[in-house]
Amino acid sequence: MRKNYNFAFLDEGSKREIRRAILKGVAIPGYQVPFASREMPIGRGWGTGGLQLTLSCIGPDDTLKVIDQGSDASVNAVSIRGLVRETTGVETTTVTQEATLIQSRHRIPEHPLTRDQLLVLQVPTPEPLRTYEARETVTKRLHAEAEYTGAYLELFEQIVRYGTTTTGADHPVMVEDRYVMAPSPIPRYDNAKLNMAENLTLLGAGREKKIYAVPPYTHVASLAFDDYPFVTEEFEGARCHRCGATGVYLTQTVDPATGAQIWMCSDTDYCDQRVEAARAAATARKGGDAR
Amino acid sequence: MGYVAVSGGEQAIAASLDLTELKRVGAGRSIEVETILAALPELVEQVESEGSLWAPEVAATAVKQAQGSVEEAVFLMRAYRSTLERLYTSRVIDTDTMRVDRRISAAFKDIAGGQILGATRDYSHRLIEFELADETPADVRERAAELERALAAEPQAEAAAAQTRVPRVLTYLREIDMVRSYPLDDTEPVDITKTPLAFPAPRSVILQALSRGLTQAVIAIGYAAIRGFGLSHPTVGELRHGTVAVTIDAPGSDAPTEDDAYYLGAIPVTEVESLIVSDEVDDRGNHRSALDVGYGLVVGDDESKAIAMSVLDHSLRADDVRYPTQDQEFVLYHIDGVEATGFISHLKLPHYVTFQSKLDAALRSIAEPEKGGEADA
Numbered sequence: 002m003r004k005n006y007n008f009a010f011l012d013e014g015s016k017r018e019i020r021r022a023i024l025k026g027v028a029i030p031g032y033q034v035p036f037a038s039r040e041m042p043i044g045r046g047w048g049t050g051g052l053q054l055t056l057s058c059i060g061p062d063d064t065l066k067v068i069d070q071g072s073d074a075s076v077n078a079v080s081i082r083g084l085v086r087e088t089t090g091v092e093t094t095t096v097t098q099e100a101t102l103i104q105s106r107h108r109i110p111e112h113p114l115t116r117d118q119l120l121v122l123q124v125p126t127p128e129p130l131r132t133y134e135a136r137e138t139v140t141k142r143l144h145a146e147a148e149y150t151g152a153y154l155e156l157f158e159q160i161v162r163y164g165t166t167t168t169g170a171d172h173p174v175m176v177e178d179r180y181v182m183a184p185s186p187i188p189r190y191d192n193a194k195l196n197m198a199e200n201l202t203l204l205g206a207g208r209e210k211k212i213y214a215v216p217p218y219t220h221v222a223s224l225a226f227d228d229y230p231f232v233t234e235e236f237e238g239a240r241c242h243r244c245g246a247t248g249v250y251l252t253q254t255v256d257p258a259t260g261a262q263i264w265m266c267s268d269t270d271y272c273d274q275r276v277e278a279a280r281a282a283a284t285a286r287k288g289g290d291a292r
Numbered sequence: 293m294g295y296v297a298v299s300g301g302e303q304a305i306a307a308s309l310d311l312t313e314l315k316r317v318g319a320g321r322s323i324e325v326e327t328i329l330a331a332l333p334e335l336v337e338q339v340e341s342e343g344s345l346w347a348p349e350v351a352a353t354a355v356k357q358a359q360g361s362v363e364e365a366v367f368l369m370r371a372y373r374s375t376l377e378r379l380y381t382s383r384v385i386d387t388d389t390m391r392v393d394r395r396i397s398a399a400f401k402d403i404a405g406g407q408i409l410g411a412t413r414d415y416s417h418r419l420i421e422f423e424l425a426d427e428t429p430a431d432v433r434e435r436a437a438e439l440e441r442a443l444a445a446e447p448q449a450e451a452a453a454a455q456t457r458v459p460r461v462l463t464y465l466r467e468i469d470m471v472r473s474y475p476l477d478d479t480e481p482v483d484i485t486k487t488p489l490a491f492p493a494p495r496s497v498i499l500q501a502l503s504r505g506l507t508q509a510v511i512a513i514g515y516a517a518i519r520g521f522g523l524s525h526p527t528v529g530e531l532r533h534g535t536v537a538v539t540i541d542a543p544g545s546d547a548p549t550e551d552d553a554y555y556l557g558a559i560p561v562t563e564v565e566s567l568i569v570s571d572e573v574d575d576r577g578n579h580r581s582a583l584d585v586g587y588g589l590v591v592g593d594d595e596s597k598a599i600a601m602s603v604l605d606h607s608l609r610a611d612d613v614r615y616p617t618q619d620q621e622f623v624l625y626h627i628d629g630v631e632a633t634g635f636i637s638h639l640k641l642p643h644y645v646t647f648q649s650k651l652d653a654a655l656r657s658i659a660e661p662e663k664g665g666e667a668d669a
Contacts, residue, residue: 040370045634
């Protein structure tokens with residue numbers, strides 16, 4: 002009973018169907034296109050939407066990068082990268098600038114993406130209105146009518162109760178003044194990267210069976226009020242313990258050697274490149290001294 | 293980089309997979325796929341039912357690979373299913389032609405065609421047979437021969453043999469106009485594996501989603517519907533088990549007929565027609581109590597799932613949604629095993645970035661009490 006799998010796992014009919022949904026998503030920025038999500042060989046809720054987008058778009062000449070919460074080495078990123086490599090044979094990389102296709106969970110790389118790069122984001126909950134409306138039939142109508150009072154009301158209630166908005170990641174955005182969209186649980190810090198980006202961003206929710214897109218040069222604005230503007234996460238006074246970076250998204254951790262609280266770049270490739278550059282510069286300086 | 297909690301992923305995953313595989317082979321014993329097929333048919337059928345793929349060998353292999361985890365075996369089947377081209381659509385299967393080896397009715401004692409108890413555990417005493425622990429292959433063969441002899445000697449042996457074209461209990465009730473009638477609906481059914489859910493869901497979608505639903509979830513939600521969070525307390529009009537033939541039209545023929553159809557094989561199914569008392573209003577506004585039908589059909593032997601399916605088929609067609617068991621979005625979105633276990637298990641993934649963002653938002657709400665807070669609200 003020997004069986005072989007197709008290039009990029011899915012059968013060609015399924016891939017075509019998914020690509021048609023992608024094209025519709027690109028044509029209507031921010032609109033959630035329903036699609037007949039397939040079961041994938043990884044957990045449903047572990048990036049199957051992103052994976053289906055990646056497998057439907059990838060060709061033999063692509064170079065793939067997969068990150069999970071910013072890290073290439075995170076177990077799920079390793080797992081997805083391995084699966085795509087095994088079923089396609091494509092080159093993989095950790096270097097953002099080298100990749101033609103980047104699948105990511107909950108981060109947009111620090112290095113700005115170009116028109117030649119496709120970003121695929123994994124989405125757990127594609128419906129930005131789900132927090133206050135459980136029913137799909139209702140949220141679909143709200144989107145059709147561009148009735149987004151509820152989305153703003155939610156932020157308003159947070160301000161009334163806490164004096165500030167308390168959204169974490171996945172802060173809703175308005176796409177091209179038409180659709181309110183869940184940017185996937187990227188930190189608020191990353192929302193701005195979607196606005197007028199050079200690259201195409203595809204978002205895939207496998208379990209919820211939705212595909213949507215932010216085409217290049219699309220206006221994407223985080224929902225906010227004039228007197229309570231949108232705020233990103235704050236890292237005042239913090240810098241990466243490893244590469245010294247500031248002005249990037251950092252995560253807290255504890256130095257196991259000293260027990261002190263320290264900060265680290267969440268984008269590990271960005272961090273690695275800075276460390277590498279610093280080392281090269283130091284070597285060059287030393288080399289200069291020797292001469 | 294010792295302080296990144298999850299890193300060195302590649303080696304860690306490889307070692308973890310090795311550990312898992314060692315669990316499968318570590319005790320120095322394995323089980324042949326043929327043995328699984330022969331000894332655990334109901335497990336294989338459940339994996340096929342929830343996996344919505346009829347492929348006994350593949351299912352048994354999945355069971356073996358999954359070390360007996362049904363959840364994992366179903367997952368393997370579904371993922372494999374995603375890679376298969378759909379080459380043909382079968383001819384409509386008429387369950388009237390089922391080769392029936394068991395049929396019972398809880399509505400009537402004497403039914404045309406007779407009640408056939410068939411193989412069932414319903415009246416067994418649940419006492420563990422400790423001697424099975426020492427059963428040898430020779431014991432198994434001997435026991436099989438003994439049982440076959442005994443059953444052949446039964447006076448009912450001939451009647452109990454599988455029958456085709458067994459009349460339906462509901463035919464009688466339909467004849468005397470006791471069952472709510474619906475116009476025949478021959479709309480092409482929606483394939484839920486190729487079309488996303490949309491609401492209100494057509495009947496074909498409801499039935500497919502339930503039939504391949506997580507067995508225990510279908511049973512639990514069906515139970516809720518008859519216990520208190522629903523209005524359906526059904527009477528099992530008929531429950532039948534048997535095999536149905538799957539045929540396809542001869543490729544290339546212009547006017548396909550049943551006689552030219554290709555026979556692909558037969559699958560075991562359990563079919564239930566439940567009767568549920570419901571209110572009916574006629575043209576003049578007069579109420580009358582009529583019987584409505586709930587339908588269940590599952591691959592394999594699971595009668596509880598088939599009955600629960602018939603309950604939910606009925607409750608999901610309610611006009612007036614009062615309970616979650618009547619709410620299509622509540623039931624159909626959450627009844628799929630691969631989706632439910634997938635999303636629950638994803639909680640184990642790192643959430644460092646998103647959690648940092650949550651912390652930041654929480655800190656900000658603490659830092660700005662002077663601007664808002666309950667006192668102002």
